[in-house]
Amino acid sequence: MKNQNDKIVVVSLGGSLIVPEKIDTEFIKNFKKVIEEQIANNFRFVIVTGGGKTARNYIEAATKVGEIDNEEKDWLGIHATRMNAHFIKAVFKCCAHPRINKNPRTKEDLSKHFANGEKIMVVAGWRPGWSTDYVATILAERFGAKKLINLSNITYLYNKDPNKFSDAQKIEKISWKDFRKIVGDKWDPGMSAPFDPIASKLAQKNNLEVAIIGGGNLNNFKKYLAGEKFEGSVIK
Ligand code: UTP
Numbered sequence: 420m421k422n423q424n425d426k427i428v429v430v431s432l433g434g435s436l437i438v439p440e441k442i443d444t445e446f447i448k449n450f451k452k453v454i455e456e457q458i459a460n461n462f463r464f465v466i467v468t469g470g471g472k473t474a475r476n477y478i479e480a481a482t483k484v485g486e487i488d489n490e491e492k493d494w495l496g497i498h499a500t501r502m503n504a505h506f507i508k509a510v511f512k513c514c515a516h517p518r519i520n521k522n523p524r525t526k527e528d529l530s531k532h533f534a535n536g537e538k539i540m541v542v543a544g545w546r547p548g549w550s551t552d553y554v555a556t557i558l559a560e561r562f563g564a565k566k567l568i569n570l571s572n573i574t575y576l577y578n579k580d581p582n583k584f585s586d587a588q589k590i591e592k593i594s595w596k597d598f599r600k601i602v603g604d605k606w607d608p609g610m611s612a613p614f615d616p617i618a619s620k621l622a623q624k625n626n627l628e629v630a631i632i633g634g635g636n637l638n639n640f641k642k643y644l645a646g647e648k649f650e651g652s653v654i655k
Pocket of ligand 1: 432433434435436468469470471472474492493494495496497499500543544545546547548549550551552554571572607608609610611612
């Protein structure tokens with residue numbers, strides 16, 4: 420029997436796309452159009468929103484003014500993700516469940532977010548110690564999703580920082596074992612890893628496929644969903 424969760428796609432939507440400097444209305448318009456097209460293709464989405472510049476601005480400002488510990492920094496980030504989640508829910512009023520999930524491990528049956536014909540569940544950050552990538556990975560586990568899309572300002576993985584090294588090479592496919600050697604095991608508030616180390620550990624355990632796709636060209640998002648060749652990287 421076909422699993423009814425087959426067409427639920429978990430998207431870790433980088434805050435760097437929602438608020439790169441200020442809110443990117445053009446990106447949100449494009450994203451909304453693409454999501455609505457895919458809903459027409461029978462997909463349903465779990466969209467986990469990052470904190471973006473709003474998170475980093477608050478963390479930076481607090482650090483300049485007070486003695487802020489890591490947990491407090493993460494909470495500032497979490498509130499930025501909640502602001503962005505509410506914003507995404509508001510623009511997807513057509514099809515999103517009205518409540519935002521703030522705890523991916525809640526005991527509630529998460530399918531109730533889709534129970535009244537909704538097509539989108541919106542999710543914010545949860546607790547200090549990781550990023551929204553981890554929240555998205557937990558939800559992929561709970562919905563039995565095999566694939567997760569990490570949509571951010573990163574178009575490809577590289578073997579080293581392409582901004583620093585002119586000989587950096589694109590990685591189109593990498594195993595979790597090799598990826599985790601690059602990304603390490605440690606979490607830092609406001610960290611900007613292609614996929615966070617804590618999330619990577621769980622994703623590896625669950626054999627999850629994560630596609631790293633840049634938000635600049637959403638055709639790649641469509642192609643990945645259609646199972647076509649796309650520009651981006653796959654961790655598996
Ligand atoms: P993210 O790191 O997930 O968002 O959350 P981002 O800035 O959008 O990431 P990218 O780079 O564009 O993908 C922002 C901050 O919120 C805190 C962390 O400090 C994180 O850096 N956070 C978020 C948590 O502490 N726990 C959560 O569950 C989620």
